[in-house]
Amino acid sequence: MIARLDNLRQHRVVFEHLTGLTIAAFDALVRDVAPVVEAGHRQKLNRPDRQRAVGGGDHFDLSTADQLLLTVIWLRQYPTNEVLGFLFGVSDSTASRVRTRCVPALAQAGRDTMRMPDPGAARRKRLPAVLSDTPELAVIVDSFEQRTQRPKRSQRAYYSGKKKAHTLKSQVTVDEASGRIVHVSESVPGRWADIKLLKRSRMLGRLPDRVGALGDLGYTGIRDLHPSGACPRRKPRGQERPPEDRKYNRAFSRRRIGVEHAIGRPRRFRSLAHVNRHRRPGHALRVRAVAGLVNRMLDHRAKAA
Structure with missing residues (x-):
């Protein structure tokens, strides 16, 4: 029982390494999510088709806080x-x-932390002249692939030529100003193109007015989907890249690099970095649960600063 909450509270550094959260951030998570977990359990106990009386069956022998701790450590x-x-x-x-x-309660809590940027409250950025055609306020959209066990059916659909393995792909959208995750797509087979996943996610339709979206070369054609979309300029086939395109792409990369670390934060959770061992339909729930934990830690650091 070395990982019970009362024991780990006495070892702050170990707690942060195990969970990725500070003790204060985890306590806030318990206050918000524990009632949801308990309400869901009561609803399950009181379902009309239940045959065993309430109180029968095995018990968890874990408090709700310890149950959440177990799940966060697993993620x-x-x-x-x-x-x-x-x-x-x-x-x-x-x-x-x-x-x-x-996990479903943490995923719903993660959804609750995802808010699109407010054009009225956000600070305007002074952009280089070469980026005058890109929006001043924007979100950064990117995707990542997680290896998964080879499916028994539809193996070709899940085979990613980029990773040379069977993968699941998730799209993450990050607020450029704050670094918070504001949207997570449903998980799709790794074979899907990024631009196809962007269309299917309908994220662009949720963007507030005067907020654009920036993507990498995988999102070529984003401007056709959204007037404030932008991506690097492709090299003309069979020709040298024009000098003005080099300057544009260099400036564009400087703008994106600031949030590349934010996009990579969920991958520090090994449930999204190691080979997926669990059911593919539940993958998006895990990504949203992790995104919520990342956002909570960012909010906690912002308050402490």
Whole structure:
């Protein structure tokens, strides 16, 4: 039972390495999410088709706070159920049931932290003249692929030529000003093109007025989908790249690089970096849960600054 919350509170550095959150940020997470987890459990107990009386069956032997801690550690470190159960003093089946209960609540909490930038409150950026055709206020859109176990069916659909493996692709949108994640798409097979995923996600339709979207070369054609969309300029086929295009792409990269680290923050959680061992339909829930944890940590640091 070395990973129970009361024990880990005494080891601040270990807690942060295990969860990616400070103790204060985790306490705020428990205050917000624990009531949702408990309400969902009560609803399940009181369902009309339940045959066993309330109170029957096995118990978790974990408080709601410890259940959330177990799930956050799983998202951050991605251990097996056997390891999780050993750390928390429960069986591997209990660890699995705890995750099944808590991940949807964390995913919904993650959705609640995602807010598109406010054009009225955001600070305008002074852009170089070469970027005069790009929006002053923008979100950065990018995608990442996570390797997954080879599916029994539709193997070709999930095979990514870029990664030379079967993958799942997720699209993440980040507020350029704050670095917060403002949108996460549904997960799709890794074979999908970035621009196709952007269309399917309908993220551009949620952008406020006077807020644009910036993408890399994978989003060539974004301006056709949104008047304030922009991406680097492609090299003309069979020709040298014009000097003005080099200047434009260099300035464009400087603008994007500031949030590349923000886009990479979710990948520090090993549940999104290691080979996916779990059901593909639940992948988007895990990405949103991690995005919510990342946003909470950013908000906590902003308040502490």
